[in-house]
Amino acid sequence: MDIAKLIAEIxxxxxxxxxxxxxxxxxxxxxxxxxxxxxxxxFMWLTxxxxxxxxxxxxxxxxxxxxxxxxxxxxxxxxxxxDAVDAALQKMNKNRAKYPVDKSKGLAKKYNEL
Amino acid sequence: MDIAKLIAEIxxxxxxxxxxxxxxxxxxxxxxxxxxxxxxxxFMWLTxxxxxxxxxxxxxxxxxxxxxxxxxxxxxxxxxxxDAVDAALQKMNKNRAKYPVDKSKGLAKKYNEL
Amino acid sequence: MDIAKLIAEIxxxxxxxxxxxxxxxxxxxxxxxxxxxxxxxxFMWLTxxxxxxxxxxxxxxxxxxxxxxxxxxxxxxxxxxxDAVDAALQKMNKNRAKYPVDKSKGLAKKYNEL
Amino acid sequence: MDIAKLIAEIxxxxxxxxxxxxxxxxxxxxxxxxxxxxxxxxFMWLTxxxxxxxxxxxxxxxxxxxxxxxxxxxxxxxxxxxDAVDAALQKMNKNRAKYPVDKSKGLAKKYNEL
Numbered sequence: 035m036d037i038a039k040l041i042a043e044i045x046x047x048x049x050x051x052x053x054x055x056x057x058x059x060x061x062x063x064x065x066x067x068x069x070x071x072x073x074x075x076x077f078m079w080l081t082x083x084x085x086x087x088x089x090x091x092x093x094x095x096x097x098x099x100x101x102x103x104x105x106x107x108x109x110x111x112x113x114x115x116x117d118a119v120d121a122a123l124q125k126m127n128k129n130r131a132k133y134p135v136d137k138s139k140g141l142a143k144k145y146n147e148l
Numbered sequence: 149m150d151i152a153k154l155i156a157e158i159x160x161x162x163x164x165x166x167x168x169x170x171x172x173x174x175x176x177x178x179x180x181x182x183x184x185x186x187x188x189x190x191f192m193w194l195t196x197x198x199x200x201x202x203x204x205x206x207x208x209x210x211x212x213x214x215x216x217x218x219x220x221x222x223x224x225x226x227x228x229x230x231d232a233v234d235a236a237l238q239k240m241n242k243n244r245a246k247y248p249v250d251k252s253k254g255l256a257k258k259y260n261e262l
Numbered sequence: 263m264d265i266a267k268l269i270a271e272i273x274x275x276x277x278x279x280x281x282x283x284x285x286x287x288x289x290x291x292x293x294x295x296x297x298x299x300x301x302x303x304x305f306m307w308l309t310x311x312x313x314x315x316x317x318x319x320x321x322x323x324x325x326x327x328x329x330x331x332x333x334x335x336x337x338x339x340x341x342x343x344x345d346a347v348d349a350a351l352q353k354m355n356k357n358r359a360k361y362p363v364d365k366s367k368g369l370a371k372k373y374n375e376l
Numbered sequence: 377m378d379i380a381k382l383i384a385e386i387x388x389x390x391x392x393x394x395x396x397x398x399x400x401x402x403x404x405x406x407x408x409x410x411x412x413x414x415x416x417x418x419f420m421w422l423t424x425x426x427x428x429x430x431x432x433x434x435x436x437x438x439x440x441x442x443x444x445x446x447x448x449x450x451x452x453x454x455x456x457x458x459d460a461v462d463a464a465l466q467k468m469n470k471n472r473a474k475y476p477v478d479k480s481k482g483l484a485k486k487y488n489e490l
Contacts, residue, residue, distance in 0.1 A: 036233045037151050043240050051247060052254040056307045059210075060191040060199035063184075064306055066217065067409055070177075070184040071299030073224075077174040078292055079284045081424075085174035086227075093228070096173075100225050101239030103180065104232050107221070110187075111214050113200075114207065118218050119150045125215030126157050133165060140166040170421045178420055181295055185413030192406055193398045196309075264461045265379050271468050279475060280482040287438075288419040288427035291412075294445065298405075298412040301452075305402040313402035314455075321456070324401075328453050329467030331408065332460050335449070338415075339442050341428075342435065346446050347378045353443030354385050361393060368394040 037108075037119065044109050062110035069106050073099035151222075151233065158223050176224035183220050187213035265336075265347065272337050290338035297334050301327035379450075379461065386451050404452035411448050415441035 048054050076095050077085045088096060111118040162168050190209050191199045202210060225232040276282050304323050305313045316324060339346040390396050418437050419427045430438060453460040 036237065040233055040236050040240070043237070047240065047243065050249045051252045053252075055254075058196040058199050059202070060194055060196050061307060063188045063191045063199075064302060064406055064409075067181070067184040067188045067406075067413075068299045068303045068306060070181045070217075071296045071409075074177045074181045074292060075296045077177045078296060079289060080174055082172040082174050085172050085177075088173070088228070096228060097230050097235040098239055098242070100221060100228075100230055100232050101235040101237075103184075103217075103221055104236040105239060105243075107214060107217055108236075114202070114210055114214075116211050116214055118214050119154055121211040121215040122154050122218040122222075123150065123157070123215075125212055125219060126154070126161065128212070129161065129219075135164045138165045138167075140169075175421060178292055178295075178416060181292075181299075182413045182417045182420060185295075185410045188406060189410045192410060193403060264465065268461055268464050268468070271465070275468065275471065278477045279480045281480075283482075286424040286427050287430070288422055288424050291416045291419045291427075295409070295412045295416045298409045298445075302405045302409045305405045308402055310400040310402050313400050313405075316401070316456070324456060325458050325463040326467055326470070328449060328456075328458055328460050329463040329465075331412075331445075331449055332464040333467060333471075335442060335445055336464075342430070342438060342442075344435075344439050344442055346442050347382055349439040349443040350382050350446040350450075351378065351385070351443075353440055353447060354382070354389065356440070357389065357447075363392045366393045366395075368397075 040104075041108055041112060044105055045112065048109070057109060057113060059110055059113050062106055062113060065106040066103060066110060069099060069102040073103055154218075155222055155226060158219055159226065162223070171223060171227060173224055173227050176220060176227060179220040180217060180224060183213060183216040187217055268332075269336055269340060272333055273340065276337070285337060285341060287338055287341050290334060290341060293334040294331060294338060297327060297330040301331055382446075383450055383454060386447055387454065390451070399451060399455060401452055401455050404448060404455060407448040408445060408452060411441060411444040415445055 048057055073096065076088075076092055076099065108118055111121070162171055187210065190202075190206055190213065222232055225235070276285055301324065304316075304320055304327065336346055339349070390399055415438065418430075418434055418441065450460055453463070
């Protein structure tokens, strides 16, 4: 439900502002990277432990940046005619085949090549 | 439905492999950036027009990388206790307020500061 | 001359502020990515032609962000005991071998896999 | 010396392969981000301590990726007519003014906004 609503809102947002012209897949892929880096910036210089217990203001920033990454990613997927959730479910199948439980358990080394 | 299924699969995947220990929010935010760059790489050196008409092999790569970004993003959101779709819907409200239709129409300059 | 001066300034800057404790290679690699995305953001939504003729304010931003990427990269290299210019010269040797002139001329496709 | 030699090699490399046509600043800024993410990937899932003591194969990867980021960054700077080392030295001046020693000592919080 909600993700269909979100995609509809993203489309309407772009169309009302006449921004489709800027939203070619190449530009949107760059936007995903830029928004992802803004998300990463929130965690910079924190210890892993600190990253698990964000103070309220940083948690709100993280919510906003997660939102921005998802908006740009769904916008890109929409332009390419890709169902992002479906693509992720299919990728999960590949990941399960690539990292069998009995060979991957507890090993970051394997995961490193995901 | 599907996104709840995807989140459940992501949880099970990590737990079966005992990878929760590596999945602190800081590491997952870095993973989102790394996967986003792999997505961006597909479009590098293409013209905007070429990026709209990907050949089949690049389109499949794009599907896989969109999947990977979404998997990492939902994993991060889950670790933070954030509903990613809800965060995006709320961010859309902020974006609409920040870029009023009558002041933003057709202007990439404004959007640049999103 | 100048690059040695720059590395010396970066060291002094960190030491005077007692920031060496935060500057493990993992954190600095994240900083390089974050600063690179700020550099990329300047060019987002521009056409390739516009990116060649930046207005003065964007050009100054680009100068600053190029500076930040270089500072973080040299800081990281310094922590790892790597001479960045030497590493780049050696990588150029690899690149020349990987992309022979007669097979690469004018082909973005090849370069795509750099 | 060496950095001038490196810039000369980067120019010759592009010209011999007729790749200048792809090297508009927008594309090169994307390349800097993509190469930076490949550098970051080496450190993913490592603890901060592990990132200080890379095994030989990862150290060689790090050298190569530091080289690639520097090559792309200098190529971009060259296309913009910017002296990257000079830009970094000037940015250091701004950083020193922004983070006075007596207010920044030992505080990651401040540095977070660099």
